[in-house]
Amino acid sequence: MYVTDKILPELPAPSNSKGVVHWLKSNLFSSPVNIVFTFLGLLLLYKTLPPIIQWAFIDATWVADTREECLGEGKGACWAYIGNRFGQVMYGFYPPAEYWRPNIAGILLIALTIPLFIEKMPRKVWLGAFILLVFPFIAYYLIHGGFLGLSEVGTDKWGGLMLTLIISLVGIAAALPLGIILALGRRSEMPIIKSVCVIFIEFWRGVPLISVLFMASVMLPLFLPEGSSFDKLARAMIGIILFQAAYVAEVVRGGLQAIPKGQYEAAVAMGLSYWKSMTLIILPQALKLVIPGLVNTFIALFKDTTLVLIIGLFDLLAIIENVLGSDSSWLGFFTEGLVFAAFVFWIFCFAMSRYSMALERKLDTGHRN
């Protein structure tokens, strides 16, 4: 028999960190095979890293006015070339005197968005609605102009990183709600709504984005009445939105399917309507579940914007590849241009992915199904 009156005291949890040596030993040198791979890895790093650093940083030319200053023995990357053409990289063929207009639009967007991230900010819903429904018109007025005292800058002059961001932001902001509606429609019990959504989704998922863009730019005008001109960027944007909405819809549908039926039953059993049950109960949970999938789709969209090149729009990559690349006074620095473009794309995609991870952590309410 065993009896005790003594209740043991609560102790702090043992610390996990056992020092650098222990970490090295258990992660890098735990077995002969591991040791071999560790040394192979180190060798690879030793062979590749120093030359890259040498080229990109140590031997690089950061400021220069002409191509010649970048050339010569022992010269590395010519970043001066990007710096000299920075305006085009950022804005395409937008008139330099008007750069302030997209700048203001961008700053305004950032200023409006920041309060959304403040925890206790009241009226967030209204601010969000303002950003989604009103801000686009303000931004359009600023960037496009053409009335109320601002000179018109046609979309054919838009380009560079600005165009990439405009297409991506509009694409994400429009494809998400459309995709959610399609996902709900696909799960509808009404046969007509359901089949319309299924056909829509399957059609857009079945065609490559390139052909969507091509159709939007070449074929759509054939169906429009003679003489009516419909902005090329707008056509491309509609194509991208419909295309991405189909992907978003399937991601969201995955999330909807993972929510137990009891959640919907509990909601409607209290008298909530279908739409209230969806927006208050089902979608918040379903969207939280599919954050990784959604961000994946958005990252793909961001990178797919580069395809607008084929219909004659000059996004960041197209500017670097086609405009700067054929500039005779700065010939021969193609690599720098591509590395720079890759770096910019990576920054944005990485930021999106980090944000999604932070969002997942923030929304975690300790529920495990």
Add this chain to the structure above:
Amino acid sequence: MSEANTQAQHDYAIRMINLNKWYGDFHVLKDINLDVTQGERIVICGPSGSGKSTVIRCINHLEEHQKGQIIVNGEEITGDVKQLERLRTDVGMCFQHFNLFPHLSILDNLTLAPIWVRKIPKAEAEATAMKYLERVKIPDQASKYPGQLSGGQQQRVAIARSLCMNPKIMLFDEPTSALDPEMISEVLDVMIELANEGGMTMLCVTHEMGFAKQVADRVIFMDAGQIIEENTPNEFFNNPQSERTQLFLSQIIAH
């Protein structure tokens, strides 16, 4: 019984008249006739698959019936969306698996329907919610999330959530059968208290015979989609009439 039959229509909380339901070809409810007067407390029991859940889910139209009538608070259920939304505000339901909303805090779980359906101001809804959380003895959990509560606590929150809508009728579908034994009594205590207060019509699917004996006005025994026997708890447990009931009771008591 004969007295109940002469009562005016509006004294019935629920009337089921020749209710029939099929799942595809499977005839799950057969000619169910049941009148429940206002404030009556009814326990429904029966073997698994006998259609107990289906019956009470038909009352708030979570399941659709194909034949017969269901009249709730004097209004026949037609399946009309607007009518349903109105009707469901007066009919609370507790589920076997609680079905709390995991993304909302306990307080938000309780205030959601009052705010969005009854359009009650937030502060008032929160005050009501706290009142009911106190009644189910967990006001200190208000700011937690459902995932952080034990099963018994979650079911008590679910009961409080229904009560916040101030329903005339409460439906319980095996509220304790997903709980560990030591948590069953804390939920039953809340339900007994609710029943003893009176005023609210309660239909409860449960195998807790102690609860039935203590609070039920009538016990309904179902098998194979039919009501087999219906009686006062005393008669039902001490003097069961049908063979199926006797068998069922002997099995329950045996285990």
